[in-house]
Amino acid sequence: MKVLVVGGGGREHxxxxxxxxxxxxxxxxAVPGNGGxxxxxxxxxxxxxxxxxxxxxxxxxxxxxxxxxxxxxxVLGAVDALEAKGIKCFGPRKNAAIxxxxxxxxxxxxxxxxxxxxxxxxxxDMNEALSYLDTAKIPTVIKADGxxxxxxxxxxxxxxxxxxxxxxxxxxxVFGESGSRVVIEEYLEGPEVSVLSFTDSKTIVxxxxxxxxxxxxxxDKGLNTGGMGTVAPNPYYTKEVAKDCMEKIFIPTIEAMNKxxxxxxxxxxxxxxxxKDGPKxxxxxxxxxxxxxxxxxxxxxxxxxDIMKAVSDGKLADAEVKFADEYACCVVMASEGYPKSxxxxxxxxxxxxxxxxxxxxxxxxxxxxxxNGGRVLxxxxxxxxxxxxxxxxxxxxxxxxxxxxxxxxxxxxxxxAAYRG
Ligand code: AMP
Ligand code: GLY
Numbered sequence: 001m002k003v004l005v006v007g008g009g010g011r012e013h014x015x016x017x018x019x020x021x022x023x024x025x026x027x028x029x030a031v032p033g034n035g036g037x038x039x040x041x042x043x044x045x046x047x048x049x050x051x052x053x054x055x056x057x058x059x060x061x062x063x064x065x066x067x068x069x070x071x072x073x074x075v076l077g078a079v080d081a082l083e084a085k086g087i088k089c090f091g092p093r094k095n096a097a098i099x100x101x102x103x104x105x106x107x108x109x110x111x112x113x114x115x116x117x118x119x120x121x122x123x124x125d126m127n128e129a130l131s132y133l134d135t136a137k138i139p140t141v142i143k144a145d146g147x148x149x150x151x152x153x154x155x156x157x158x159x160x161x162x163x164x165x166x167x168x169x170x171x172x173x174v175f176g177e178s179g180s181r182v183v184i185e186e187y188l189e190g191p192e193v194s195v196l197s198f199t200d201s202k203t204i205v206x207x208x209x210x211x212x213x214x215x216x217x218x219x220d221k222g223l224n225t226g227g228m229g230t231v232a233p234n235p236y237y238t239k240e241v242a243k244d245c246m247e248k249i250f251i252p253t254i255e256a257m258n259k260x261x262x263x264x265x266x267x268x269x270x271x272x273x274x275x276k277d278g279p280k281x282x283x284x285x286x287x288x289x290x291x292x293x294x295x296x297x298x299x300x301x302x303x304x305x306d307i308m309k310a311v312s313d314g315k316l317a318d319a320e321v322k323f324a325d326e327y328a329c330c331v332v333m334a335s336e337g338y339p340k341s342x343x344x345x346x347x348x349x350x351x352x353x354x355x356x357x358x359x360x361x362x363x364x365x366x367x368x369x370x371x372n373g374g375r376v377l378x379x380x381x382x383x384x385x386x387x388x389x390x391x392x393x394x395x396x397x398x399x400x401x402x403x404x405x406x407x408x409x410x411x412x413x414x415x416x417a418a419y420r421g
Contacts, residue, residue: 036359146178
């Protein structure tokens with residue numbers, strides 16, 4: 001069977017390496033993939049948002065199954081377009097991907113169905129938003145409605161910063177049309193947990209929990225990034241929290257989507273905050289998280305493709321989804337300067353065993369792998385203890401080199417401290 005994976009980052013590399021374990025797959029294509037993914041799949045130079053070309057390619061190559069991984073093509077309707085040509089897909093249709101594509105939609109959904117989340121107001125008029133901020137509780141959180149490359153959330157510590165954020169989104173349109181509506185919401189406190197889940201809209205199976213490290217520098221300092229590392233499982237996701245989430249968040253969310261006539265099928269990502277009043281939803285994503293996927297999938301013991309097919313067929317209840325009773329740590333190696341400007345084009349050298357290395361920003365040129373992005377790759381190791389997984393990841397990081405490499409030295413430290421109580 002021929003499988004197509006849409007996307008070209010570390011997440012897609014992790015998905016592809018896992019799919020390769022399935023013996024019924026003869027060939028995997030990646031659009032666009034990247035220089036590192038090229039070792040594991042045939043990369044085709046079509047942009048992940050270029051849906052017409054993706055569909056044409058899939059039809060001409062007789063692709064039987066497609067995995068659409070990134071938010072943009074999902075929100076733009078890539079699954080609908082592929083399905084219209086008879087190609088089975090893993091991923092939500094456009095009318096369900098809106099759960100990530102519009103924060104206003106997801107906040108209103110949670111309010112309507114009593115799913116715990118931060119209190120909020122929606123504004124379409126800038127002056128109303130600004131006058132609301134005259135009396136709003138500070139700190140407060142400003143969110144652009146639409147997709148904004150993961151940058152559409154601003155935590156404002158002062159009233160002035162909050163107003164600046166609103167103006168930048170609504171007047172200066174720094175996120176384009178994504179900022180024509182904003183959500184202003186209550187600032188929540190507590191540890192954050194990421195839970196990815198498989199769901200076919202009838203059954204929901206949470207994967208092992210994980211902890212992202214979003215800030216660029218050690219000690220959670222510096223700018224927000226796409227994620228500088230992850231560990232799994234997350235110590236704050238205890239059995240009690242998991243039970244609470246299942247009853248109050250996970251099942252109510254898929255039921256709410258069904259009631260709205262927007263059944264969600266694929267990977268539904270819950271960004272949670274464990275507050276003193278219990279777990280609350282910070283955000284939904286309609287896809288696998290990155291770099292969460294780089295620790296979650298290596299811990300998956302069951303066959304990923306079998307699960308994906310079961311989800312696509314609406315038979316998730318019959319699939320086996322088992323995770324190893326172990327720990328994983330992923331350290332992201334980035335280009336110095338990320339998430340701002342950085343240089344690229346430096347040669348990457350890797351250890352001979354690169355099974356736990358997921359390439360995100362690299363290209364092949366004359367047989368050499370060169371850096372080609374902010375986040376260059378993720379290094380994941382698994383072990384029976386978190387200490388050991390962290391140690392092993394950093395040992396492997398030492399074996400990878402490229403000029404201007406930059407990475408956090410404290411991935412997993414907070415989780416370790418929490419496990420130790
Ligand atoms: P997002 O882009 O939605 O993932 O948000 C980025 C980050 O902003 C989250 O991971 C949280 O750390 C933080 N955040 C978002 N909403 C809130 C909130 N209501 N209270 C506190 N922190 C928040
Ligand atoms: N790591 C967060 C995300 O994928 O949105």
